[in-house]
Structure formats: C-alpha cells, structure tokens
Amino acid sequence: MKMSGAQILCESMVKEGVEVIFGFTGGVLLPLYDTFPQYPQLRHILVRHEQGAAHAADGYARATGKVGVCLATSGPGATNLVTGIANAYLDSSPMVAITGQVARPFIGRDAFQEIDITGITLPITKHNYLVPDTGSLARIVKEAFHLARSGRPGPVLIDIPRDVFVDEVEFHYPARVNLPGYKPTLEGHPAQVRKAVKLINEAHQPVIIAGRGVIISGAYDELKYLAETAQVPVITTLLGIGCFPESHVLSFGMLGMHGMAYANMAVSAADLIVAIGMRFDDRATARTSAFAPHARIIHIDIDPAEIGKNVRVDVPIVGDVKLVLKALNELVISSEHVAWVRQLDDWRQEHPSVEIRDSEGLLPQFVIRKIYEVTGGEAIVVTGVGQNQMWAAQHYWYNRPASLISSGGLGTMGFELPAAMGAKVGRPEDTVWCIAGDGGFQMTIQELATIVQEKIAVKVAILNNGYLGMVRQWQEMFYQRRYVATPLSGPDFIKIADAYGIPALRVTRREEVVPAVEQAMAEAGPFIIDFKIEPEENVYPMVPPGAAVAEVLEEPEKGVAVWPRRSTP
Amino acid sequence: MAATKHTLVALVEDKPGVLNRMASLFRRRGFNIESIAVGHSELPHLSRMTIVVDGATTMVEQVRKQLDKVVDVVKVSDISGDDMIARELALIKVYATSATRSEIIEIVDIFRANIVDVSPDSLTIEVTGDEDKVNSLLNLLRGFGIKEITRTGRVAMSRGTPGPLAGGGRTSRAKERKSS
Numbered sequence: 001m002k003m004s005g006a007q008i009l010c011e012s013m014v015k016e017g018v019e020v021i022f023g024f025t026g027g028v029l030l031p032l033y034d035t036f037p038q039y040p041q042l043r044h045i046l047v048r049h050e051q052g053a054a055h056a057a058d059g060y061a062r063a064t065g066k067v068g069v070c071l072a073t074s075g076p077g078a079t080n081l082v083t084g085i086a087n088a089y090l091d092s093s094p095m096v097a098i099t100g101q102v103a104r105p106f107i108g109r110d111a112f113q114e115i116d117i118t119g120i121t122l123p124i125t126k127h128n129y130l131v132p133d134t135g136s137l138a139r140i141v142k143e144a145f146h147l148a149r150s151g152r153p154g155p156v157l158i159d160i161p162r163d164v165f166v167d168e169v170e171f172h173y174p175a176r177v178n179l180p181g182y183k184p185t186l187e188g189h190p191a192q193v194r195k196a197v198k199l200i201n202e203a204h205q206p207v208i209i210a211g212r213g214v215i216i217s218g219a220y221d222e223l224k225y226l227a228e229t230a231q232v233p234v235i236t237t238l239l240g241i242g243c244f245p246e247s248h249v250l251s252f253g254m255l256g257m258h259g260m261a262y263a264n265m266a267v268s269a270a271d272l273i274v275a276i277g278m279r280f281d282d283r284a285t286a287r288t289s290a291f292a293p294h295a296r297i298i299h300i301d302i303d304p305a306e307i308g309k310n311v312r313v314d315v316p317i318v319g320d321v322k323l324v325l326k327a328l329n330e331l332v333i334s335s336e337h338v339a340w341v342r343q344l345d346d347w348r349q350e351h352p353s354v355e356i357r358d359s360e361g362l363l364p365q366f367v368i369r370k371i372y373e374v375t376g377g378e379a380i381v382v383t384g385v386g387q388n389q390m391w392a393a394q395h396y397w398y399n400r401p402a403s404l405i406s407s408g409g410l411g412t413m414g415f416e417l418p419a420a421m422g423a424k425v426g427r428p429e430d431t432v433w434c435i436a437g438d439g440g441f442q443m444t445i446q447e448l449a450t451i452v453q454e455k456i457a458v459k460v461a462i463l464n465n466g467y468l469g470m471v472r473q474w475q476e477m478f479y480q481r482r483y484v485a486t487p488l489s490g491p492d493f494i495k496i497a498d499a500y501g502i503p504a505l506r507v508t509r510r511e512e513v514v515p516a517v518e519q520a521m522a523e524a525g526p527f528i529i530d531f532k533i534e535p536e537e538n539v540y541p542m543v544p545p546g547a548a549v550a551e552v553l554e555e556p557e558k559g560v561a562v563w564p565r566r567s568t569p
Numbered sequence: 570m571a572a573t574k575h576t577l578v579a580l581v582e583d584k585p586g587v588l589n590r591m592a593s594l595f596r597r598r599g600f601n602i603e604s605i606a607v608g609h610s611e612l613p614h615l616s617r618m619t620i621v622v623d624g625a626t627t628m629v630e631q632v633r634k635q636l637d638k639v640v641d642v643v644k645v646s647d648i649s650g651d652d653m654i655a656r657e658l659a660l661i662k663v664y665a666t667s668a669t670r671s672e673i674i675e676i677v678d679i680f681r682a683n684i685v686d687v688s689p690d691s692l693t694i695e696v697t698g699d700e701d702k703v704n705s706l707l708n709l710l711r712g713f714g715i716k717e718i719t720r721t722g723r724v725a726m727s728r729g730t731p732g733p734l735a736g737g738g739r740t741s742r743a744k745e746r747k748s749s
C-alpha cells in the first residue's frame with residue numbers, strides 16, 4: 001500500500017516501539033502533525049521549548065533504557081535541540097531526534113528557516129541523516145533506532161524535508177539493517193578476559209570503578225557477583241551511581257572532584273583498578289598524571305576509542321559490559337581482601353565526607369537527606385547542575401540502577417525539569433524528584449506548563465541559595481570571594497507555581513522539611529517546594545581543579561557522622 | 570619518510586558528506602593530518618582513502634579508532650608497519666628560458682619524470698614516486714624558479730594485499746567481527 005512519508009515515519013516509529021514523542025511543531029512539520037491523529041498509540045507531548053523536548057527524551061531514555069524521541073521544526077526549532085542532543089551524546093543516551101527541513105527544491109538556497117542541522121550536529125551525534133527521498137525513509141528510521149540503542153548508545157538525528165513527508169511510496173519496513181561500517185564488538189576477547197582474571201585473582205588492593213556502561217548494559221547482577229566473589233570494593237562515577245547498591249558493605253561511594261575522600265583515597269592506594277563502562281573523565285580522575293599511581297588498570301568498555309584515550313591501560317577489554325563480566329565471572333576465583341576492605345572502612349570513619357554538621361540554618365544536605373528518608377530511597381532523582389547536583393549525588397543513597405539521572409559530560413543547567421518530566425513519563429509508577437538549583441530551574445522553567453497540561457506528576461525541590469552556587473563557591477575559594485555575576489534574584493517561586501496551577505510550599509526551617517516533603521508525596525500531581533537554603537553553603541569534599549585526588553579539601557567544620565546503617569550483602 | 574609519519578588506509582562508503590564527517594573529526598579532536606587522498610576503490614559504492622598522520626603530534630591509534638567509529642567508515646588500517654607501496658604524484662610548473670630548458674629536461678629524465686606541457690616561459694613536469702623522490706626533484710628545480718606546485722598527497726597499499734576487505738596493518742577488531 002502506498003503511504004505518505006509522514007505515515008511511513010509514524011508506522012516506522014510504531015514498529016520501533018515508540019510510545020511517546022516530545023515535540024514542538026512548525027511550518028514544515030504540518031504534514032506530519034496532520035498525520036498524528038491516525039496514530040493514537042504515539043503519544044505526543046507538546047513542550048514549551050525544543051531544548052525541553054531533547055532533555056525530556058533523554059530523561060525518558062535514561063529512566064527506561066529505551067530510545068527517547070524528540071521532534072522539532074526546521075531552523076530555530078532544530079537549533080534549539082542542539083544543547084539537548086549534545087547532552088545526550090556526552091552521556092551516551094539513546095535518542096532519535098527528528099527535525100523538519102525545508103522542501104528539497106529550497107535546500108541550499110537559504111530559504112526561510114533553512115539551517116544545515118546535519119552539519120551543525122555532526123560532532124554531537126552518533127550519526128545523522130538528511131533524508132533524500134521518501135523511499136529511503138523507512139530504512140533510515142530503522143538504521144537510526146538501531147544505531148541509537150546498540151553498541152555505545154547515542155543520539156541520531158534525522159532531518160526530513162517537507163516534501164518527503166508528502167510524497168507517497170510503497171511502505172516496506174526492512175527486517176534488518178545493513179551497515180557494513182557498524183559492527184560493535186560485544187563479546188570480550190577471551191585472551192584479554194583471562195589476563196584480566198589473572199590480575200584480579202592476584203590483586204591485594206583491588207578497586208572497581210563502575211560507570212554508566214554498567215547501567216546501559218544492565219550488568220547490575222554481574223557486577224555484584226564479581227564484587228562479592230573477589231571481594232572488591234566498588235566505587236562509582238557520578239553517572240554510575242545506582243549501578244551497585246550504595247547500602248552494600250562493598251560500596252564506597254563516588255570518586256572524583258566532589259567524590260568521597262575515602263573513595264579517592266582507595267583509588268590512590270589501589271594496586272588494581274577494574275574500570276567498567278566508564279571513560280576516565282577529568283572530573284572523575286582529577287589530574288590524570290597522579291591518578292591511581294600504584295595500580296594496574298583493566299578497562300572494560302564497548303567503545304574501543306575510549307581505551308587508552310585518557311589514561312594508560314594494562315588490560316583493555318572491548319565488549320558489552322554485561323557479556324564481558326559474565327565471561328570474567330566464570331573464571332574469577334573467590335577471594336578475600338579483608339585487611340583492604342577494613343582499611344577503606346577506617347578511611348570512611350576518619351573522612352566521613354557526607355556528614356551533615358549541626359546548623360540553625362537550612363542546609364541543602366539536610367534537605368536531600370530528608371527527601372531520601374521520606375521516599376525510602378525509592379525515588380528517581382533528577383538533578384540540575386552545580387551544587388544541587390553534587391549534594392543530590394552525595395546525600396541520597398541509590399540502590400537501583402537509573403535512580404539518579406544527571407547531566408554528567410555536558411553539565412547542562414536546565415536539564416533538571418524537562419529530564420524529570422521525561423523520566424516520569426517513562427516510569428509513571430515511580431516517584432520522580434527533580435532537585436533544582438534556582439539558576440538552572442529558571443533556564444527551563446517553562447516546562448511547568450507542560451507537566452500541568454500533560455498531568456506529569458513531577459515533584460520539584462528547588463535548593464534556592466540566591467546564587468549560581470557552584471560558580472560562587474569557586475569564586476569564594478579561588479577568587480577571594482569576588483562574587484561577579486553570581487548573585488541571582490529569582491522570582492517568587494510560589495507565585496510562579498500558583499500561576500501555572502501547581503501547589504507549592506516555601507520552606508525556611510529544618511523542622512518544616514519533612515512535613516513539606518510528605519505533603520508533596522501525598523499530592524497526586526506535581527508539587528514544588530522552594531527550600532531557602534544557607535546561601536553560602538559549599539560542597540565538600542573537593543579536589544581543586546588541576547590537583548591530584550589525594551589533595552582533597554574536606555569540610556572545615558566537623559560534625560557528627562550520620563552515614564546510614566549499612567546492610568550486609 | 571620520517572618514522573613518525575603513519576599511513577592509514579580507510580575504506581569508506583561513497584555517500585555525500587563522508588569527507589565532511591572525517592574532516593570534522595580531525596578538526597574537532599585536534600588531529601594533525603598531513604595529507605588525505607581519496608578515490609574510487611575496486612568495490613562499487615566504496616572509496617579508499619589514504620591518510621597520513623604525524624605520529625609526533627597526534628595519537629595515531631586514537632585517529633584510527635575515532636575514524637572507525639564513523640558509521641560510514643567500513644574499515645581502517647594503519648599499514649605503516651607493513652611492507653607497503655607509497656606513491657605521490659606532483660605537477661610542477663617551473664620557469665624555463667631557452668638557456669635553462671635543456672638543463673631542466675636532463676634533470677627530468679634522471680628522475681623518470683615527464684614533461685606534460687610546454688609554454689614560452691615555463692615547463693610543466695609530472696612526477697610520480699615516494700615523497701623523497703618528489704622532494705629531491707623539487708629541490709633541484711627550485712633554482713630555476715617554481716611557478717606552481719600541486720601534489721596529490723600519498724596513496725598507499727600493502728604489498729600483495731589479499732582480498733578487497735582484508736588488507737594488512739593494524740585494524741580494529743570491532744569491524745572485523747560479525748555483529749551478533
């Protein structure tokens with residue numbers, strides 16, 4: 001049967017299992033939007049800015065592991081997606097971004113709202129397409145979804161000229177893709193696996209550093225088996241948080257610039273690092289020349305180009321983390337590193353890193369801790385970027401994969417609200433908390449209208465310090481407190497919430513925190529809490545930029561350690 | 570040929586924008602590329618590219634792996650370690666007067682190069698060979714005054730290459746293995 005390009009796109013998305021499209025319409029998309037009513041199984045969510053569509057698709061993808069889809073019109077619609085595409089690219093999030101383009105006869109003539117979006121997104125997509133004709137559309141959609149979700153996932157952009165939506169051809173959905181230049185290695189090389197096992201079996205002070213690759217490949221059980229069998233402490237990157245239960249006796253938190261001091265100390269003292277699905281980002285390693293000076297390094301990653309890119313590696317294994325760990329686990333012998341684990345525990349006692357001091361004021365750490373307690377650690381937490389992000393990473397404990405969703409590689413302020421919206425759409429049964437800074441929240445605040453219109457029950461906690469907090473912290477520490485362009489006046493967030501029709505509370509005192517969070521949880525729909533926190537509270541520990549992880553700065557005032565009770569495996 | 574120069578050979582899909590994708594990659598990752606030569610291969614829809622990378626300033630292994638990630642790149646090998654044939658073609662337009670013409674022709678003959686165009690005040694010479702040969706000829710001709718030079722950059726191949734998709738050198742396992 002003959003179908004229009006618009007129908008072919010919809011049919012193809014249905015075949016790919018798409019449930020929801022985050023989009024914003026425009027002239028060249030009219031033929032497509034006119035077709036949507038024929039496909040009620042494709043839920044369209046009208047965002048208020050295309051950046052929100054991209055972040056929402058990204059948040060949806062991270063929460064579900066499925067490909068997120070965003071849609072924008074030609075020209076400004078397409079360029080508004082760019083930040084969100086870049087964000088997905090750096091954090092390996094599976095996404096298909098669809099843009100409308102001017103009709104083919106107008107391409108190259110600087111027609112109204114013509115922009116070279118495939119050129120613009122070349123370095124921030126895994127691959128992209130300008131669809132040449134309606135006959136190629138089904139194949140391209142098939143390839144795009146395959147590329148986005150397989151191997152190392154990432155965003156793929158499809159740019160579709162207006163007349164391609166209108167032309168009609170026979171519809172055949174290809175059964176498989178034919179991409180001779182794309183064949184990700186999934187199984188680890190057996191000889192490399194054996195070498196790695198030998199190092200693990202011989203190590204005295206091994207540490208696992210687990211990243212987002214563990215979550216992407218669903219290797220939660222395999223990681224736990226390896227850690228428990230060989231008794232290896234597990235440290236995660238920011239994006240790896242949740243890939244190993246943080247309540248586990250072998251869990252030693254997050255490493256890096258704002259990681260736990262004891263985690264960084266463990267990495268510095270280790271004789272073996274097993275790096276799994278992580279890419280040695282500079283925020284995680286600090287000064288690479290001083291990174292893990294005594295350790296041999298095993299690096300498991302699906303992307304061969306990550307091997308040896310930032311640090312030297314002794315045993316690389318290219319492959320899917322889950323399959324590689326399965327192979328490792330068959331050979332690894334059960335061992336104990338009792339003294340080493342005790343050493344790490346001692347460091348944790350001496351450098352608690354996540355203690356919360358006693359304070360009259362409302363501390364952001366305290367707010368996060370209470371949200372953790374009220375939600376029983378069961379929520380999906382989606383953060384902004386900056387101090388709020390680090391406090392959310394440090395003071396909430398994550399026991400499930402994909403329970404912390406955060407912009408790591410790009411560090412995109414404004415990610416929080418739209419990504420939380422996408423996560424909630426993808427996992428409607430879960431409670432989703434958006435932890436926002438007052439700065440980042442104002443970057444994509446318009447999506448409040450979307451969550452109301454589409455009844456998306458996101459709970460928002462604004463950690464309102466009246467500053468672009470993280471930058472202010474750097475000014476305090478490295479620029480003699482010259483606060484240039486960081487004091488930030490916000491609107492009255494309660495009135496804003498009211499204007500959007502969202503119930504909201506302002507919290508200024510410690511004892512109000514729990515009742516407010518409980519009230520938010522009791523509400524069926526969205527809810528906003530404006531927490532007026534200590535304005536000049538800093539994030540500790542901190543490894544200053546350019547320093548080695550061992551040169552960590554700890555909280556100046558010490559209080560009581562309140563690490564939660566830990567379960568045994 | 571300086572030992573730091575690496576020769577990569579890439580088989581790429583003959584699609585619009587492929588060169589752009591590769592060039593964008595070189596620029597964005599700060600790879601220092603000495604030359605690129607592209608042309609059709611023996612296979613339909615596939616072109617073969619020869620890329621010369623300066624190993625002193627650029628991590629060649631990263632170049633190879635990053636190129637390999639480009640979906641339209643079917644295969645990349647670093648054939649520098651192989652026994653390889655490397656050639657370049659140059660067109661050199663040199664000033665020639667009745668006094669110097671015969672001397673230039675003599676030099677051209679020694680290098681087994683060809684004179685492909687003659688005009689009242691110049692000769693155009695075509696030379697093929699490895700870079701050393703082209704450079705030596707250029708040095709000798711410089712004294713006469715060079716008007717214009719065009720060089721293709723290196724094209725290369727391992728000796729006795731077996732099949733179309735095989736080829737020698739260090740290649741990525743990623744592309745050799747069948748996807749599952």
Ligand SMILES: Cc1ncc(C[n+]2csc(CCOP(=O)(O)OP(=O)(O)O)c2C)c(N)n1
Pocket residue numbers: 384385386387388389411412413414436437438439440441463465467468469470471
């Ligand atoms: C889009 C964007 N612009 C600028 C920055 C630089 N930046 C990093 S953190 C930060 C401050 C964030 O302030 P806020 O959202 O209020 O969060 P806080 O640090 O106070 O928790 C800034 C400006 C960024 N990460 N993203």
